Amino acid sequence: xxxxxxxxxxxxxxxxxxxxxxxxxxxxxxxxxxxxxxxxxxxxxxxxxxxxxxxxxxxxxxxxxxxxxxxxxxxxxxxxxxxxxxxxxxxxxxxxxxxxxxxxxxxxxxxxxxxxxxxxxxxxxxxxxxxxxxxxxxxxxxxxxxxxxxxxxxxxxxxxxxxxxxxxxxxxxxxxxxxxxxxxxxxxxxxxxxxxxxxxxxxxxxxxxxxxxxxxxxxxx
Amino acid sequence: xxxxxxxxxxxxxxxxxxxxxxxxxxxxxxxxxxxxxxxxxxxxxxxxxxxxxxxxxxxxxxxxxxxxxxxxxxxxxxxxxxxxxxxxxxxxxxxxxxxxxxxxxxxxxxxxxxxxxxxxxxxxxxxxxxxxxxxxxxxxxxxxxxxxxxxxxxxxxxxxxxxxxxxxxxxxxxxxxxxxxxxxxxxxxxxxxxxxxxxxxxxxxxxxxxxxxxxxxxxxxx
Numbered sequence: 001x002x003x004x005x006x007x008x009x010x011x012x013x014x015x016x017x018x019x020x021x022x023x024x025x026x027x028x029x030x031x032x033x034x035x036x037x038x039x040x041x042x043x044x045x046x047x048x049x050x051x052x053x054x055x056x057x058x059x060x061x062x063x064x065x066x067x068x069x070x071x072x073x074x075x076x077x078x079x080x081x082x083x084x085x086x087x088x089x090x091x092x093x094x095x096x097x098x099x100x101x102x103x104x105x106x107x108x109x110x111x112x113x114x115x116x117x118x119x120x121x122x123x124x125x126x127x128x129x130x131x132x133x134x135x136x137x138x139x140x141x142x143x144x145x146x147x148x149x150x151x152x153x154x155x156x157x158x159x160x161x162x163x164x165x166x167x168x169x170x171x172x173x174x175x176x177x178x179x180x181x182x183x184x185x186x187x188x189x190x191x192x193x194x195x196x197x198x199x200x201x202x203x204x205x206x207x208x209x210x211x212x213x214x215x216x217x218x219x220x221x
Numbered sequence: 222x223x224x225x226x227x228x229x230x231x232x233x234x235x236x237x238x239x240x241x242x243x244x245x246x247x248x249x250x251x252x253x254x255x256x257x258x259x260x261x262x263x264x265x266x267x268x269x270x271x272x273x274x275x276x277x278x279x280x281x282x283x284x285x286x287x288x289x290x291x292x293x294x295x296x297x298x299x300x301x302x303x304x305x306x307x308x309x310x311x312x313x314x315x316x317x318x319x320x321x322x323x324x325x326x327x328x329x330x331x332x333x334x335x336x337x338x339x340x341x342x343x344x345x346x347x348x349x350x351x352x353x354x355x356x357x358x359x360x361x362x363x364x365x366x367x368x369x370x371x372x373x374x375x376x377x378x379x380x381x382x383x384x385x386x387x388x389x390x391x392x393x394x395x396x397x398x399x400x401x402x403x404x405x406x407x408x409x410x411x412x413x414x415x416x417x418x419x420x421x422x423x424x425x426x427x428x429x430x431x432x433x434x435x436x437x438x439x440x441x442x443x
Contacts, residue, residue, distance in 0.1 A: 011388045018381050020341055020429045021318065043317060057389045057420070073317075087315055094308045096265045096293075096356040097242070120241045135317045164239050167232050168278055169414065192391050198416050207241040 005031055008060035012036055015058060021050050027068065034062035041071040045132035045140065056193040070138045072110075079136040081107040088112065088137075091130050098123055103144060110138035117147045121209040125201075146182075146210040154179040157208045164206055170199050177203075182210030189217045226252050229281045233257065236275040242268050243275070248289065250276070255283035262292040266353040266360065278415050291331075291359045300357040302328040309333065309358075312351050319348060324365065326352075331359035340370045342433055343426045367404075373430035375401040382406065382431075385424045391417055392424075397438070399425070404432030411441040 009031055016024040023043065030037040036055055042048050048068045056064055072078045079087065085107040093100040103116040112131060118124050124146055131140050152160065158179040165171045175188040184203060190196050196216050203212060230252045237245035248261040257276050263269045273287045293299060300308065305328045313321045324337035333352050339345050349363045379401040387394045397410040406425050412418045418438050425434050 015385060015388055018385060018429065019427045020343065021427055057391055059388060059390045090308075090311065091315065094312060094355045096354060096358070097267065122241060133316055135315070160239055163235065167236055169280065194391055194416055194420060205241060206239050 004060070008036075008058070011058050012055050012061070015054055016051060019050065019054050022047055022054070023073075024051070026071075027051060034060075035065055036061050036063070037065040037067060039067045040069070042068050043071065043073040044135050045070060045137055046129075049132060053197075070110075072135050072138075078110075081109065084110065084112075084134070084136045087134055088131060091134065092127070095126070095130065097126060103127070110136055111141070112137055112139065113141045114144050117145045119147055119149045120207065121146050121148075121212065122205045125204055148182060148208045148210055152208040154181065157182070157184070157206070160208075161203055161206055164202060165199065168198070168202050170195065170202060175199075182208060183213065184209055184211065185213045185215060187215040189219050191219070193218055226254075229255065229257070229279060232279045233276045233282070236279060237272060240271060240275050242271040244268075248272060255281055256286070257282055257284065258286045258288060260288050261290070263289050264292070264294060266291050266358050270353070293357070293359075297356075299331075302330065305331065305333065305355060305357045308355050309352050312355060313348065316347070316351060318344060319351075324348070328358075331357055333358050333361045335361065335363045335365050338366045338368045340368060341429070342367050342431050346426070367432040369404060369430050369432065371430075373404050375403065378404065378406070378428060378430040381428050382425050385428065386421060389420065389424065391420055397421055401431075404430055405435065406431050406433070407435040407437065409437045411439050414440060 009029060012029050016022055016027060026041040027038060028040045030039065038051055042051060048066065048070060051068060052064050052066045055061055085105055088105050092098050092103055103114060106113040114127065118127065124144055127144065128140065128142055131137055158177050161177050161184065172188065178185040186199060186203060196218050199216065200214055203209060230250050233250050234245065237243050237248055243263060248259060251258040259272055259276060263272060269287065269289045269291055272289060273285050276282060276285045306326050309326050310321060313319045324335065327334050335348055335352060339348065345363065345365045345367055348365060349361050352358060352361045379399050382399050383394060386392050386397060397408065400407045408421060408425060412421060418440060421438060422434065422436055425431060
């Protein structure tokens with residue numbers, strides 16, 4: 001293995017080991033032509049996301065293939081499906097932004113399916129984030145639809161999104177926004193993953209957005 | 222290049238209008254020499270923070286004074302203080318990053334008090350974030366102390382942070398200075414934009430042994 005690849009692997013290992021949020025003891029990594037593959041086990045979906053987010057920014061890493069599987073650590077005991085469903089429903093109920101009466105939860109061996117509706121795209125993101133933190137959740141199928149309360153025409157929504165990106169210093173020359181029935185397609189190139197995420201998160205918070213298709217390409221020039 | 226006050230105010234108001242977490246018509250924005258004041262009401266504590274976050278990224282803004290009050294819609298059925306406390310304790314229990322046994326939660330008229338200790342600063346922030354997302358919460362007073370579990374050596378913490386910054390292809394590590402004193406991290410130097418600043422801050426935040434962070438980074442537009 002070349003020195004360069006060894007260094008990249010070492011960096012990834014160090015970075016995962018030093019992030020206090022992660023127990024990286026069950027994670028192993030592979031490198032192949034710029035792609036880092038994450039293999040092994042983590043206790044929650046949140047940890048899975050954190051591991052991936054941690055390493056996309058590292059030198060030498062062009063892509064991340066996240067094969068991490070969720071296996072709850074078992075302390076305390078792994079909850080039954082009924083217990084998990086109650087925890088999830090309570091979590092949604094406690095949250096001051098979500099309307100629990102419009103969201104239904106089905107749990108089968110730790111696999112969660114979410115059905116129903118929320119009134120904005122950012123609420124859908126909040127929902128996914130809340131669920132991913134709960135230990136015992138092995139996977140999430142999110143079939144919640146977004147029914148926006150704002151009724152903007154596609155054209156004015158596209159313009160609003162561009163204005164917002166401008167205000168947040170996220171606009172670039174080849175960034176393109178297309179809107180069709182509230183479904184937003186973002187395309188163009190950005191210099192790094194951080195910008196990619198910032199743009200996505202900013203668009204997700206705009207009133208009227210029902211769905212986002214992110215076709216941004218991350219490419220350093 | 223001095224950015225006109227009118228532009229700053231307009232941009233902040235635009236930010237608040239498009240942000241669906243915030244009801245912009247209930248918020249007044251006052252701007253003077255880049256100093257911003259937010260006055261009015263918001264429906265949740267999270268919205269209060271969202272409004273501030275929206276204002277802070279606008280070019281020309283030097284500082285934001287957040288004087289917004291949290292006022293839940295009159296139609297909402299509010300939980301009692303005991304219910305709020307119990308709900309927060311459940312949320313903490315279900316999060317595998319927090320140890321409820323070393324923490325204490327109590328609520329007075331929607332104002333939540335967090336006491337006790339956690340082992341790292343990001344857990345302190347996590348506890349506050351989780352608490353403020355609970356229905357009925359009007360304010361969170363975070364008095365959690367950060368007591369790292371193991372012996373912490375300042376030099377090691379500083380080295381860990383610097384190495385992590387160096388590995389990050391977005392950050393120019395030569396422009397950032399990291400000092401650690403009894404677990405308190407001071408960040409000085411320059412970054413090119415707000416997003417990079419956040420990256421540097423977060424790198425320090427999740428490093429083992431950090432008790433607090435003083436962020437004195439300056440955004441220098443190249």
